[in-house]
Amino acid sequence: xxxxxxxxxxxxxxxxxxxxxxxxxxxxxxxxxxxxxxxxxxxxxxxxxxxxxxxxxxxxxxxxxxxxxxxxxxxxxxxxxxxxxxxxxxxxxxxxxxxxxxxxxxxxxxxxxxxxxxxxxxxxxxxxxxxxxxxxxxxxxxxxxxxxxxxxxxxxxxxxxxxxxxxxxxxxxxxxxxxxxxxxxxxxxxxxxxxxxxxxxxxxxxxxxxxxxxxxxxxxxxxxxxxxxxxxxxxxxxxxxxxxxxxxxxxxxxxxxxxxxxxxxxxxxxxxxxxxxxxxxxxxxxxxxxxx
Amino acid sequence: xxxxxxxxxxxxxxxxxxxxxxxxxxxxxxxxxxxxxxxxxxxxxxxxxxxxxxxxxxxxxxxxxxxxxxxxxxxxxxxxxxxxxxxxxxxxxxxxxxxxxxxxxxxxxxxxxxxxxxxxxxxxxxxxxxxxxxxxxxxxxxxxxxxxxxxxxxxxxxxxxxxxxxxxxxxxxxxxxxxxxxxxxxxxxxxxxxxxxxxxxxxxxxxxxxxxxxxxxxxxxxxxxxxxxxxxxxxxxxxxxxxxxxxxxxxxxxxxxxxxxxxxxxxxxxxxxxxxxxxxxxxxxxxxxxxxxxxxxxxxxxxxxxxxxxxxxxxxxxxxxxxxxxxxxxxxxxxxxxxxxxxxxxxxxxxxxxxxxxxxxxxxxxxxx
Numbered sequence: 001x002x003x004x005x006x007x008x009x010x011x012x013x014x015x016x017x018x019x020x021x022x023x024x025x026x027x028x029x030x031x032x033x034x035x036x037x038x039x040x041x042x043x044x045x046x047x048x049x050x051x052x053x054x055x056x057x058x059x060x061x062x063x064x065x066x067x068x069x070x071x072x073x074x075x076x077x078x079x080x081x082x083x084x085x086x087x088x089x090x091x092x093x094x095x096x097x098x099x100x101x102x103x104x105x106x107x108x109x110x111x112x113x114x115x116x117x118x119x120x121x122x123x124x125x126x127x128x129x130x131x132x133x134x135x136x137x138x139x140x141x142x143x144x145x146x147x148x149x150x151x152x153x154x155x156x157x158x159x160x161x162x163x164x165x166x167x168x169x170x171x172x173x174x175x176x177x178x179x180x181x182x183x184x185x186x187x188x189x190x191x192x193x194x195x196x197x198x199x200x201x202x203x204x205x206x207x208x209x210x211x212x213x214x215x216x217x218x219x220x221x222x223x224x225x226x227x228x229x230x231x232x233x234x235x236x237x238x239x240x241x242x243x244x245x246x247x248x249x250x251x252x253x254x255x256x257x258x259x260x261x262x263x264x265x266x267x268x269x270x271x272x273x274x275x276x277x278x279x280x281x282x283x284x285x286x287x288x289x290x291x292x
Numbered sequence: 293x294x295x296x297x298x299x300x301x302x303x304x305x306x307x308x309x310x311x312x313x314x315x316x317x318x319x320x321x322x323x324x325x326x327x328x329x330x331x332x333x334x335x336x337x338x339x340x341x342x343x344x345x346x347x348x349x350x351x352x353x354x355x356x357x358x359x360x361x362x363x364x365x366x367x368x369x370x371x372x373x374x375x376x377x378x379x380x381x382x383x384x385x386x387x388x389x390x391x392x393x394x395x396x397x398x399x400x401x402x403x404x405x406x407x408x409x410x411x412x413x414x415x416x417x418x419x420x421x422x423x424x425x426x427x428x429x430x431x432x433x434x435x436x437x438x439x440x441x442x443x444x445x446x447x448x449x450x451x452x453x454x455x456x457x458x459x460x461x462x463x464x465x466x467x468x469x470x471x472x473x474x475x476x477x478x479x480x481x482x483x484x485x486x487x488x489x490x491x492x493x494x495x496x497x498x499x500x501x502x503x504x505x506x507x508x509x510x511x512x513x514x515x516x517x518x519x520x521x522x523x524x525x526x527x528x529x530x531x532x533x534x535x536x537x538x539x540x541x542x543x544x545x546x547x548x549x550x551x552x553x554x555x556x557x558x559x560x561x562x563x564x565x566x567x568x569x570x571x572x573x574x575x576x577x578x579x580x581x582x583x584x585x586x587x588x589x590x591x592x593x594x595x596x597x598x599x600x601x602x603x604x605x606x607x608x609x610x611x612x613x614x615x616x617x618x619x620x621x622x623x624x625x626x627x628x629x630x631x632x633x634x635x636x637x638x639x640x641x642x643x644x645x646x647x648x649x650x651x652x653x654x655x656x657x658x659x660x661x
Contacts, residue, residue: 187377187379189375189376189377189379190379190381192344192346192366192373192375192379193373193375193379193380193381193442194381194392194396195346195365195366195367196344196345196346196366196367196371196372196373197367197392197393197396197442197446198367198393198396198397198446199367199392199396200396203396207381207392208381211383212382212383
């Protein structure tokens with residue numbers, strides 16, 4: 001058999017039984033550590049609460065009912081709103097960055113390196129670093145005070161502003177990278193074609209560049225919005241007790257409040273929100289693509 | 293008389309330290325099918341992009357219809373362009389692709405569908421069938437036609453084509469060559485065509501600029517560049533050539549005797565070709581202008597070099613005979629195939645032959661630039 005035939009045979013062949021066996025480790029992993037715990041949580045969310053954590057026998061929808069108390073609904077709505085604003089801010093800030101990096105020629109590798117640099121430290125450390133920036137005796141306030149712009153420290157930490165800053169800072173690379181990937185693939189000849197056909201720089205962006213980068217925008221938005229919905233470290237460290245997001249609520253139920261069923265129910269409500277939001281978003285996009 | 297539609301006046305373009313286009317000057321006439329032909333890296337595409345306005349010349353002037361356009365944007369130059377990769381907008385349907393330029397130029401909305409349909413019909417794509425398709429659903433040839441329609445719908449004075457047929461298979465390429473030529477004639481638009489394919493350039497062009505190292509090595513009609521190549525580069529890039537050389541002795545009236553290791557030949561230099569007595573001169577002879585004779589029956593007045601047949605190659609239309617000349621070197625002689633089954637070529641491997649040609653059938657070459 002010629003080398004060419006063998007090479008072709010390799011890629012053209014459908015996975016054999018042993019090929020499918022390669023799926024096994026991943027499948028088993030997901031089954032054990034993803035599906036099983038989620039199934040368990042679903043069961044917990046409809047059981048009675050144990051006094052010292054855990055659950056007691058008996059089925060009830062009380063925890064879901066309880067979630068629709070205005071107190072918790074407020075937290076949910078705030079979480080959705082903040083995640084949405086965070087996504088929009090990341091898009092507005094991240095798109096131009098991705099665009100510049102994609103067009104940066106020989107500097108591209110370095111700029112890309114800078115974009116991913118924050119990933120080299122843990123999310124937690126980065127959020128702590130923000131505290132040093134924002135607290136009353138932190139960097140920003142010191143500069144403001146020394147410059148004489150303010151006479152007493154501005155309250156930055158433990159405000160919605162601080163939480164939003166932390167969220168945007170934390171998730172920005174996740175917006176930049178997929179947009180960069182889609183812009184980087186864009187054929188320069190398309191822009192030249194648009195130019196010679198009479199498109200202004202603005203029209204080239206709105207009619208060619210942006211529509212073709214939409215897959216990146218969608219991926220980046222999902223990668224930002226979904227983790228933002230579930231985030232709790234940021235709100236915990238930078239928002240203090242007042243700026244609670246649903247992630248904090250869930251975490252609290254499992255730890256301090258020892259109300260596992262309610263925590264599970266809240267987690268499932270959040271999952272439902274994510275599912276509805278994502279499916280709704282993707283379907284709208286599909287519809288737009290069909291029209292466009 | 294109307295002046296040239298495009299004039300390049302000693303244009304220069306450098307990329308970092310390399311000179312891509314080196315003092316190129318040319319006048320292109322209205323309605324002409326003009327080709328820039330050369331190997332990759334010869335500067336042909338850069339020259340086209342300078343005319344389009346995607347590159348800015350470092351020196352020299354570009355004139356379109358007499359106006360200096362060096363500082364004008366591409367869309368202000370009245371040019372259309374067809375790209376090598378087609379550059380169709382993948383997110384827009386065929387009709388929207390063709391309409392793109394009309395929309396950008398604020399053509400009244402009501403006029404757009406009619407003009408789009410006419411442009412598609414011009415390139416022989418049925419608007420009803422193809423208008424709503426996406427580029428990804430088209431074959432290479434159909435994409436090419438859409439790219440052409442998208443450029444032609446704006447009725448440019450000049451159409452720039454950058455190796456537009458490069459990605460098509462041979463049969464389709466031949467068809468499209470004839471269609472492009474027909475469009476050039478019927479629309480009266482000036483076509484400036486970049487290609488590395490000499491046959492393509494010969495087929496379609498009114499004139500060809502053969503480019504080498506950023507310069508025009510030779511400019512002329514297809515017959516000029518094929519039959520009177522000025523340099524060894526042109527002679528070998530367009531068609532095949534055999535090269536021989538010798539020291540020149542003047543015979544007067546542009547006739548020279550060349551004395552070299554292959555013997556003595558008489559040649560005639562084209563007007564304008566500089567030959568210096570006592571210097572070595574190279575000549576090129578097309579394979580089909582050489583003939584083979586038995587060594588003892590060389591026709592009088594012909595140049596001849598003895599040799600031994602090395603190989604006889606059957607190509608259908610022609611028979612190529614490779615002859616190893618006695619002093620070394622192998623030349624190719626192309627004989628017309630008069631039917632090998634009826635009247636076979638009388639030469640086989642090892643035959644002793646004389647390779648012969650008439651003094652006017654060889655080209656005295658200038659040194660390459």
